[in-house]
Amino acid sequence: MVTTDTRIDTEVVLSVEDLRTHFTTRWGxxxxxxxISFDLRKGETLGIVGESGxxxxxxxxxxxRLIPVPPGQIxxxxxxxxxEDIVPISEQEMAEIRxxxxxxxxxxxxxxxxxxxxxxxxxxxAIEIHQxxxxxxxxxxxxxxxxxVNIPAAETRVKDYPHxxxxxxxxxxxxxxxxxxxxxxLIADEPTTSLDVTxxxxxxxxxxxxxxxxxxxxxxxxxxxxxxxxxxxxxxxxYAGRIVEHGSVRDIFNNPSHPYTEALLASVxxxxxxxxxxxxxxxxxxxxxxxxxxxxxxxxxxxxMDKCRESYPEIKAVSDGHTxxxxxxx
Amino acid sequence: xxxxxSSQETFEQGQVLLEAKNLKKYFPVTKGLLISKVTGHIxxxxxxSFELRAGETLGIVGESGxxxxxxxxxxLMLEEPTExxxxxxxxxxxxxxxxxxxxxxxxxxxxxxDPWSSLNPRMRVKDIIAEPMVINWNITKAEQQxxxxxxxxxxxxxxxxxxxxxHEFSGGQRQRLAIARALALNPSVxxxxxxxxxxxxxxxxxxxNLLKDLQAEYxxxxxxxxxxxxxxxxMCTWVAVMYLGQVVELSPVQELYNNPSHPYTKALMSAALPSHPDTEQEEIILQGEVPSPLNPPPGCYFHPxxxxxxxxxxxxxxxxxxxxxxxxxxxxxx
Numbered sequence: 120m121v122t123t124d125t126r127i128d129t130e131v132v133l134s135v136e137d138l139r140t141h142f143t144t145r146w147g148x149x150x151x152x153x154x155i156s157f158d159l160r161k162g163e164t165l166g167i168v169g170e171s172g173x174x175x176x177x178x179x180x181x182x183x184r185l186i187p188v189p190p191g192q193i194x195x196x197x198x199x200x201x202x203e204d205i206v207p208i209s210e211q212e213m214a215e216i217r218x219x220x221x222x223x224x225x226x227x228x229x230x231x232x233x234x235x236x237x238x239x240x241x242x243x244x245a246i247e248i249h250q251x252x253x254x255x256x257x258x259x260x261x262x263x264x265x266x267x268v269n270i271p272a273a274e275t276r277v278k279d280y281p282h283x284x285x286x287x288x289x290x291x292x293x294x295x296x297x298x299x300x301x302x303x304x305l306i307a308d309e310p311t312t313s314l315d316v317t318x319x320x321x322x323x324x325x326x327x328x329x330x331x332x333x334x335x336x337x338x339x340x341x342x343x344x345x346x347x348x349x350x351x352x353x354x355x356x357x358y359a360g361r362i363v364e365h366g367s368v369r370d371i372f373n374n375p376s377h378p379y380t381e382a383l384l385a386s387v388x389x390x391x392x393x394x395x396x397x398x399x400x401x402x403x404x405x406x407x408x409x410x411x412x413x414x415x416x417x418x419x420x421x422x423x424m425d426k427c428r429e430s431y432p433e434i435k436a437v438s439d440g441h442t443x444x445x446x447x448x449x
Numbered sequence: 450x451x452x453x454x455s456s457q458e459t460f461e462q463g464q465v466l467l468e469a470k471n472l473k474k475y476f477p478v479t480k481g482l483l484i485s486k487v488t489g490h491i492x493x494x495x496x497x498s499f500e501l502r503a504g505e506t507l508g509i510v511g512e513s514g515x516x517x518x519x520x521x522x523x524x525l526m527l528e529e530p531t532e533x534x535x536x537x538x539x540x541x542x543x544x545x546x547x548x549x550x551x552x553x554x555x556x557x558x559x560x561x562x563d564p565w566s567s568l569n570p571r572m573r574v575k576d577i578i579a580e581p582m583v584i585n586w587n588i589t590k591a592e593q594q595x596x597x598x599x600x601x602x603x604x605x606x607x608x609x610x611x612x613x614x615x616h617e618f619s620g621g622q623r624q625r626l627a628i629a630r631a632l633a634l635n636p637s638v639x640x641x642x643x644x645x646x647x648x649x650x651x652x653x654x655x656x657x658n659l660l661k662d663l664q665a666e667y668x669x670x671x672x673x674x675x676x677x678x679x680x681x682x683x684m685c686t687w688v689a690v691m692y693l694g695q696v697v698e699l700s701p702v703q704e705l706y707n708n709p710s711h712p713y714t715k716a717l718m719s720a721a722l723p724s725h726p727d728t729e730q731e732e733i734i735l736q737g738e739v740p741s742p743l744n745p746p747p748g749c750y751f752h753p754x755x756x757x758x759x760x761x762x763x764x765x766x767x768x769x770x771x772x773x774x775x776x777x778x779x780x781x782x783x
Contacts, residue, residue, distance in 0.1 A: 170649040285738055315512035316676060317735045320720035324734055342650050345679075345722025368726045386654035388683035389724040390706070396661075397683065399654040403619055 132303045132336050133159040133182075133221070138196035140174075140181045143189060147408040151177040153360040154196075159304065162334040166351035166368070168341055168383075172404055174360040175340045179308050182338070183223055184213045201303060219249040222302040226309040228289035232281040238265075238292045239277030242299055249300045264295040269325060287318035291325070298329060308340040323350060344387055348372065353440075356380045359404055359415035362434075366441030376443040379416045414445070422447060466637055466670055467501040467524070467557075472533040474519050478743060491742050493519040495694035496533070499687075501638060504664065506671040508685035508702070510678060510717070514739050516694040517674045521640050524672060525559050526550065555585045558631035562643040564623035568615040574601075574626060575611040581633045600629040603666070605659060621652035625659065632667060642674045657684060678721045682706055687775075690714045693750040694742055700776035711778045712755050749781065757782060 140152040152174045159165050169175045180186050181193055184205060197204050201220055205213060225231050233241060242261040250257070265273040268291040281289055290310060297305055307326070311319040327350070330337055339350055347354055347368060354371045356364040356379065364377040375381040385398035402419045405411060413428040414420070420427065424446060432446045475490040494516040501507050509517045522528040524535065526542065534541045542553045558581075561567040568577055578600055579593045588596075598608055604625040615623055624644060631639050644660070645653040657680070664671060675681050681688055681702070688705050690698040690713065698711040709715050719733040735754050740746055746753050752762035759781060767779040 170651060287738060315739075316678075316717060317512060317720045318738065319722075320734055343722065344650075345724065348723045348726045348728065372725050372727075383650060386651055387724070388654075388657070388677075388679040390679040390682055390718070390721055391724055391728060393703070394683055397654040397658055399658050400651040401655070403621070403652070 129160045129162065131158045132161050132201060133338075134197075134199040135182070136197040136199070138178070138181060138198065139194045140177050140186055140191060141194050142191045144408060146406075149408045150360050150410060151191075151407055152181060153410075155355075155357070155360075155362045157355055157362065157365065159336050159338060161303075161336055162330065163353065164330070164337045164339060164351045166339045166341060166347040166354045167357060168344065168347055168354060169357035170342055170404060172359075172407065173357040174407075175357050176308060178357070179223070179306050179338070179340050182304075182306060183217060183221065184210075215249070218245055218302070219300040220302055221304045221306065222297040222300070224290075224293050224297045224305065224307045224310045226312055228281075228286055228293050228313065231293050232289060234281055237278050237280055238284070242277075242292070242295050245296045245299045260299070261295075264299045265292070267298070267329065268292070268295045269321075270295070285318075287314055287322065290314060290322060294322075294326070294329075298333070298335070301333060302335070304336045304338065306338045306340065309342070311346070312343075326350070344372075344384060356383070359410060360407060361415070361444065363416070363445070364441075364443040365434075366437070366443075370438065370441040374437070374441070376437045376441070376448055377416075377445045378420045378422055378447065380443075382419075382421070462502075462504040462668075464503045465500050466503050466538065467672075468536040469497060469499050469520075469524075470534050470536065472497050472520070472523060472535065473531045474516075474523060474528060475531045489743055492694050492745060493742060494523070494530075495745075497689075497691070497694075497696045498533075499689055499696065499699060501670050501672055502687075503637065503670055504668050505686040506664070506673055506684055508673045508675055508681040508688040509691060510675055510681055510688060511691035512676065512717075512739060514693075514742065515691040516742075517691055518642065520691075521559075521642050521672070521674050524638075524640050525557060526554060555581070555634045556636050557638045557640065558634065558636040559640045559642065560624070560627045560631050560644050563647050564620055564627050565647075567627055568623060568630075570615055572614070573611070574613055574615070577615070577626065578611075578630050578633055581630065585634055596633070597629075600632055603632070603663065604629045605655075619652075620648050621655060624648060624652075624656050628656075628659065628663065632663065632669070635667065636669060638670045638672065640672045640674070643676070644673070645680065646675070646677070653680075660684070678718060679724070690717065693739060693745055695750060695779070697751065697780070698776075698778040700773075700778075704773055704776050708773070708776070710772060710776070710783065711751075711780050712757050712782070713751050714778075716754075716756070749779070 136156050138152055138155050142149040142151055167175045182198060193206055198206050239261055243257050246257050246260050262273055270276055270291055311322055351368050353367050355362045358379050364380045375384055382398060382400045386400060388394060388397060400419050405415055413430055414432055417423050417427040426446050432444045434442050434444045435448045436442050437448055472494055473496055474494040475492050477487045478489045478491060479485040480488045511517050523530050529543055537553050540549045542549060575597050578597045582593050601610060606625055645656050673684055685702050688702050689696045692713050698714045709718050716733045716735045719731045723730055737754055748763040748765055749767050752758045762781055767781045769777050769779050770783050771777045772783055
């Protein structure tokens, strides 16, 4: 596994600076993503971890510029992809980037494929939009990517419809569409939650192989620390719309510095050892339209101080490449 | 009719409560609309046996389609077994009289995976929790109410919540309500069908801890259906690993995790996600997918995907063997 340190010099393909995505609702402004920043380097896997409602999916949608406007809006910040800020560009320009430079694999392969088109058709469609090549080469290219994601007997299965395939196979097709135009960044939003354990293992291995082959950068959106441990080089832990801790995967697992990260790690049962009692975080995350002034985790935090309720902690460095937003960190 | 007191039967820890004997469930596959013909059977559960002891937790793990939900349904009397029987305190529940069935139904309760669909949205919390008592017990309104309050307190909620509707609760709280309802009749067994997999990570630990505490307090036995091996290790005393309708390995929990022996169990454990980035895992990536239960392979059902398959595996079905105390498996390697 590669750690941050060896990748520090490699090229940054995606850089997010102080991104804020807000939604106007009748309860007030929902600050779903509120000032997050991170860099993604070539060939690296970044995990974005958090519970539902922490803003990880809105982050993903913002990166793809798929936020429904209104009610949502990217109110400030920059998303620099391959040297170009994609926040101010037009929808038409974005449509060209989407799929060819940055692609997405979403959670549910049952709903992300169109049931009335054959899978070959759906892979070809993605290629046709972005590449101006003859029909025959499009078909060849589609077959090639389907082989790349290990669809057995791809020549015959291109004519199959989604319902004729199992969940694992369907998710492979979604993956094939994702990589069909050789993007630089692939966002995988919980790609394996609907799959069985052994099929999940196959799929994760496949993603790793593809990444190695083409030096792809992957953002893994997940709530599962197991996936992070297995797949990621770096991790950003999100809570209530902000990144509370960010570091290499070993920093996060060996030296969790935000109480939320620490508590989350302690609340996951382990397969490799006997745990007498799991740590459980009491309460629930605060509603995003009514966030407290100070730290959003203060009400659930076991080591809360007065200061935490007064103002939001700044992001501080714990060690090289490892940051946390907590007053406890000196 | 039963009352609160008479429902509180106590069992000695470790006494066999429930026994499944050679359970089978075949679903017929038919062809034709008017004159339908049975063309085959889906062997959802194919000859499984296990015991559930008082105060203990039996975990059933396996991938989708392995028959764990069908097994749970048979335990809840929602499906009749094709063959075999379930003995509860010695009585055959599926073939017994109305009395046996009725007492079984109130002694065995369920908590389902999805707390968004398992609670009636039009009923208030107090009515949801009281409903099993209204049906089964002859007690006064006041007694019902005080029991509802006790149950709410036991699952970490309070009196204020009793007048609310399910939509006013979060997922974790709803699962607490489902647990309170399951406990209402002082059952001796609760079937938990993936009780935490629909919940958020930080809420899962709350519910798992709650279930463990309630088990100690109510002396109830759990049958936990799960796919996550870490959850099973935390919750269970016994584990049965299922593959294509069969129990391939059955063992006390520590023994299974220290000494997984069936090639399928090993593969499942290696496929499970690590707890730490430095965890060393044997890499066994199983090829292909679970075969169709309509037409299972001959011999050992696992042989087409098994990394250790031998010639006889494709011909002969392995017998159940005991390799350590309580640790049984069916595999030709042993």
